[in-house]
Amino acid sequence: MHMADALLSPAVAATMYAASGVAAGISIHKLQKDDEPQKLPVMAVTAALVFAGQMINYTIPGTGSSGHMCGGMLLSALLGPQAGFLSMIVILTIQCLFFADGGLMALGANIWNMAFYGCFVGYYLIWRPIMQSRWFGDGKSAQRARIAAASIIGCVVSLQLGAFSVVLETSLSGITELPFGAFVALMQPIHLAIGLVEGLITAAVLLFVYESRPELLQCLDHTEGEGGRRSLRAVVAILAVVALVVGGGLSLLASSNPDGLEWALFGNAEQGYAENMGLDEENFGLSGKAADTAAAIQEKTAFLPDYAFADSDTPAGTTVSGIAGSAIVAGVALLICFAGGFFRKKKKT
Amino acid sequence: MIEFQHVSFAYEKDRPVLRDLSFRIEKGEAVGLIGANGAGKSSVMKLLLGLLQGEGKILVDGVEVRKDTLAEIRRKLGFVLQNSDNQMFMPTVYEDMMFAPLNYMLTREEAEARVDAVLARLHLEHLKHRYNHKISGGEKRMAAIATVLAMEPEAVLMDEPTSALDPYNRRIVINTIRELDQTRIITSHDLDMILDTCDRVILLSEGRIVADGKASVLLRDRELLERNRMELPLSIMGRPE
Amino acid sequence: MNKMQKAITELAEMDELAAQSSPVHSLHPAVKLIAAVAYILVTLSFDKYDLGGLVPMVLWPVLLFQFSDIDVRTCFYKLRIVLPLVMAVGLFNPFFDKTVLLRLGNLPVTGGFLSMLTLMLKGVFCLMASFLLMATTPIDNLCAALRQLHVPKMLVTLLLLTYRYVGVMTDELAVMTDAYHLRAPGQKGIHISAWGSFLGQLLLRSMDRAQELYSSMLLRGYHQHFHYADIKPFRKRDAVTIALCIGCFLVLRSVRIAEVLGRIVVR
Numbered sequence: 001m002h003m004a005d006a007l008l009s010p011a012v013a014a015t016m017y018a019a020s021g022v023a024a025g026i027s028i029h030k031l032q033k034d035d036e037p038q039k040l041p042v043m044a045v046t047a048a049l050v051f052a053g054q055m056i057n058y059t060i061p062g063t064g065s066s067g068h069m070c071g072g073m074l075l076s077a078l079l080g081p082q083a084g085f086l087s088m089i090v091i092l093t094i095q096c097l098f099f100a101d102g103g104l105m106a107l108g109a110n111i112w113n114m115a116f117y118g119c120f121v122g123y124y125l126i127w128r129p130i131m132q133s134r135w136f137g138d139g140k141s142a143q144r145a146r147i148a149a150a151s152i153i154g155c156v157v158s159l160q161l162g163a164f165s166v167v168l169e170t171s172l173s174g175i176t177e178l179p180f181g182a183f184v185a186l187m188q189p190i191h192l193a194i195g196l197v198e199g200l201i202t203a204a205v206l207l208f209v210y211e212s213r214p215e216l217l218q219c220l221d222h223t224e225g226e227g228g229r230r231s232l233r234a235v236v237a238i239l240a241v242v243a244l245v246v247g248g249g250l251s252l253l254a255s256s257n258p259d260g261l262e263w264a265l266f267g268n269a270e271q272g273y274a275e276n277m278g279l280d281e282e283n284f285g286l287s288g289k290a291a292d293t294a295a296a297i298q299e300k301t302a303f304l305p306d307y308a309f310a311d312s313d314t315p316a317g318t319t320v321s322g323i324a325g326s327a328i329v330a331g332v333a334l335l336i337c338f339a340g341g342f343f344r345k346k347k348k349t
Numbered sequence: 350m351i352e353f354q355h356v357s358f359a360y361e362k363d364r365p366v367l368r369d370l371s372f373r374i375e376k377g378e379a380v381g382l383i384g385a386n387g388a389g390k391s392s393v394m395k396l397l398l399g400l401l402q403g404e405g406k407i408l409v410d411g412v413e414v415r416k417d418t419l420a421e422i423r424r425k426l427g428f429v430l431q432n433s434d435n436q437m438f439m440p441t442v443y444e445d446m447m448f449a450p451l452n453y454m455l456t457r458e459e460a461e462a463r464v465d466a467v468l469a470r471l472h473l474e475h476l477k478h479r480y481n482h483k484i485s486g487g488e489k490r491m492a493a494i495a496t497v498l499a500m501e502p503e504a505v506l507m508d509e510p511t512s513a514l515d516p517y518n519r520r521i522v523i524n525t526i527r528e529l530d531q532t533r534i535i536t537s538h539d540l541d542m543i544l545d546t547c548d549r550v551i552l553l554s555e556g557r558i559v560a561d562g563k564a565s566v567l568l569r570d571r572e573l574l575e576r577n578r579m580e581l582p583l584s585i586m587g588r589p590e
Numbered sequence: 591m592n593k594m595q596k597a598i599t600e601l602a603e604m605d606e607l608a609a610q611s612s613p614v615h616s617l618h619p620a621v622k623l624i625a626a627v628a629y630i631l632v633t634l635s636f637d638k639y640d641l642g643g644l645v646p647m648v649l650w651p652v653l654l655f656q657f658s659d660i661d662v663r664t665c666f667y668k669l670r671i672v673l674p675l676v677m678a679v680g681l682f683n684p685f686f687d688k689t690v691l692l693r694l695g696n697l698p699v700t701g702g703f704l705s706m707l708t709l710m711l712k713g714v715f716c717l718m719a720s721f722l723l724m725a726t727t728p729i730d731n732l733c734a735a736l737r738q739l740h741v742p743k744m745l746v747t748l749l750l751l752t753y754r755y756v757g758v759m760t761d762e763l764a765v766m767t768d769a770y771h772l773r774a775p776g777q778k779g780i781h782i783s784a785w786g787s788f789l790g791q792l793l794l795r796s797m798d799r800a801q802e803l804y805s806s807m808l809l810r811g812y813h814q815h816f817h818y819a820d821i822k823p824f825r826k827r828d829a830v831t832i833a834l835c836i837g838c839f840l841v842l843r844s845v846r847i848a849e850v851l852g853r854i855v856v857r
Contacts, residue, residue, distance in 0.1 A: 004713050005634060006676050006709050006713035006716055010634045013631075013634065024742075028742050028745065038801070040748060041801075041803040041807065043748055044748055044800070045797075045800040045803065046796060047752045048752050048755035048756045048760075049792060051760070052762075053789050053792075055760070056789065057778060057779030059779035059780060059781055060782075061782050066779040086744070087748070087752070097729075100672055100717050100721060103720060104716070170679060174638060175709060203786075205785070206786075208787050212794055213794055213797070325645075326848045329646045329851065330648065333649060336652050336656060
């Protein structure tokens with residue numbers, strides 16, 4: 001789900017930077033107030049662990065394909081939302097700087113999409129209410145069930161929100177001609193699958209931690225007596241979030257662009273999209289080769305004649321002479337490359 | 350310089366790790382702290398450094414190790430961890446060596462001069478700007494020692510300084526330890542190294558001191574060592590036929 | 591080599607590039623950071639059809655590659671992550687935007703096609719800019735620059751510490767992965783029965799590691815403040831360099847070099 005710089009307009013990129021910056025500022029403030037100096041090394045080591053952990057292939061039983069983990073939910077369950085958020089920021093920054101995964105300007109958006117929802121929404125609206133509730137009753141097995149439920153719901157919801165934000169940001173940037181509704185219809189179902197798998201992985205890891213060192217998990221000790229009320233609140237909060245995501249997504253989809261929905265229903269391009277966008281350059285089991293996809297898209301577009309979405313009053317800005325000039329510039333650039341390479345070799349010999 | 354007076358420690362009640370430990374280490378002494386796994390060696394180190402709190406009194410230069418004296422105590426003690434990766438938390442060797450001097454309010458120039466001096470003394474100048482994750486295990490261990498020496502401690506504590514090193518790097522570490530003039534406390538299972546570097550040995554077993562004396566004497570006592578789950582150093586045992 | 595070992599290699603390569611010396615390497619890291627951000631912003635600000643305006647932006651990274659003595663090809667490997675993503679979005683454009691914006695001879699060029707090309711070029715240019723920044727700036731210098739730019743200390747310190755342990759943890763997981771697969775031949779990934787314990791084991795060990803690391807910090811006089819050794823003072827000269835860079839971008843943005851050149855050959 002890492003967005004690239006090219007998918008954002010400067011305004012959207014800056015807005016997302018500002019939003020993530022504010023969230024980071026508040027988190028830092030909170031952590032400084034808590035004043036737990038030993039937390040910094042814990043955050044660093046856990047962040048490094050999650051960074052590495054994202055590269056593990058988890059075999060999904062019965063499919064022959066593998067899933068991955070993103071880690072926002074895991075980090076906030078272990079470190080708390082603020083520390084988890086900062087750790088995610090650092091992970092995303094390292095990925096962006098050293099691995100070109102995401103871009104320098106897209107970092108703000110990526111932090112928002114992948115860290116904010118997982119850490120804050122995932123924690124405050126899902127993890128904490130569920131852990132403090134009396135869902136599944138009392139005792140250890142109920143606690144286990146709560147951990148699993150919170151992990152899975154948390155991951156699904158935060159990925160849905162993240163995917164929706166990707167669509168929103170890309171569309172607001174005016175990058176894609178893909179109708180908003182179709183884009184949403186493309187992204188949400190794929191990320192539902194990803195979220196489920198990520199949720200299961202997160203649940204497995206957290207359950208393991210619970211068995212061996214339960215004190216490492218946040219919010220595990222729930223206060224007696226308040227159970228009933230909290231439980232109700234938990235349910236309401238979760239239902240609200242789910243309704244927001246599903247309802248919001250669907251209604252936008254349906255109202256804004258019925259054609260888009262139709263397109264998405266007819267179009268089977270999700271597969272190719274999943275392969276490319278998603279799933280963080282690792283095939284997610286939704287098979288299909290790029291070539292097939294391209295062919296599929298062509299086939300589908302034939303169903304939809306004369307789709308003209310481009311706002312025709314946008315200045316083209318490009319003329320034949322512009323293109324010829326571009327070719328010259330490209331030539332000059334190449335020349336510089338070769339000339340440089342040439343001199344470099346000479347210097348060395 | 351370092352004194353333990355009736356020190357006891359337990360992580361959990363009824364399972365004491367150290368029982369009524371008393372010993373005294375003079376300035377400039379090199380002491381090997383040996384014993385089987387779980388004998389309590391690392392607890393001794395951690396208590397001394399104030400990372401754990403036990404019963405009894407621990408004195409460093411006459412100052413008791415307490416919460417309010419920790420800063421003063423720790424400034425005098427340098428601790429080389431067994432795992433250098435945990436010790437070296439900055440990206441480069443240089444940054445890591447600068448960490449302690451800068452924390453002790455030295456100016457950048459003073460700190461840098463100190464770092465350069467330590468590097469020159471250990472012949473590690475080539476490591477200065479290297480990345481910690483890209484140097485070899487032997488270099489990393491030496492860099493970790495350099496990091497600690499840059500603090501200019503009065504005593505150096507080392508936890509298994511020669512573990513997982515090849516013979517060549519092990520020898521370099523041993524020579525480095527021998528050349529130090531600070532008080533040294535070294536825990537290790539590498540008794541040959543202890544014999545090479547320490548004048549005195551304290552043998553721990555189940556949280557008690559079972560022997561305390563000259564390294565050259567204690568490390569020749571086959572019966573004593575074997576009773577405490579150890580073996581004679583190879584250099585004393587000689588080549589097995 | 592498994593994926594984690596590859597990641598470590600990639601990290602090591604970047605470190606090696608950053609450790610070289612060249613005129614670009616010796617620039618103040620804050621200058622390079624600000625210039626990279628400005629370049630990306632200017633690049634992104636081109637209209638989606640403005641291919642002619644965008645193309646001359648290539649001159650900047652190309653020049654930097656030359657001055658920093660880094661082979662352009664080294665960054666192509668990194669494109670494998672960015673390009674598919676950008677293309678996935680861009681590929682739809684030709685099918686939805688079929689307005690013919692211009693004709694090259696008899697060949698009609700649609701808006702969708704143009705916007706797809708623009709999008710891809712933007713992707714490549716932005717990547718080059720970030721790549722050049724990191725290939726010429728060691729992480730500790732960058733962190734020092736971030737501090738000078740008033741990025742909160744906690745975040746910068748965390749970045750520095752995490753960067754250090756990314757190598758350590760990735761290495762450990764790489765070994766664990768190999769060990770797993772040696773005992774589970776034919777499995778593509780981690781079996782569901784080990785989903786929790788595989789990472790969980792390492793996680794528990796990491797907590798102890800963090801504790802030891804914290805001890806190591808404490809024992810060396812750490813008290814809430816991290817000091818950075820390698821802070822270069824920000825001089826007037828550096829401010830001038832930034833101004834020059836941004837000036838260059840603005841010229842590239844406003845003067846339509848491609849068209850000017852084009853008019854020479856096309857009447």
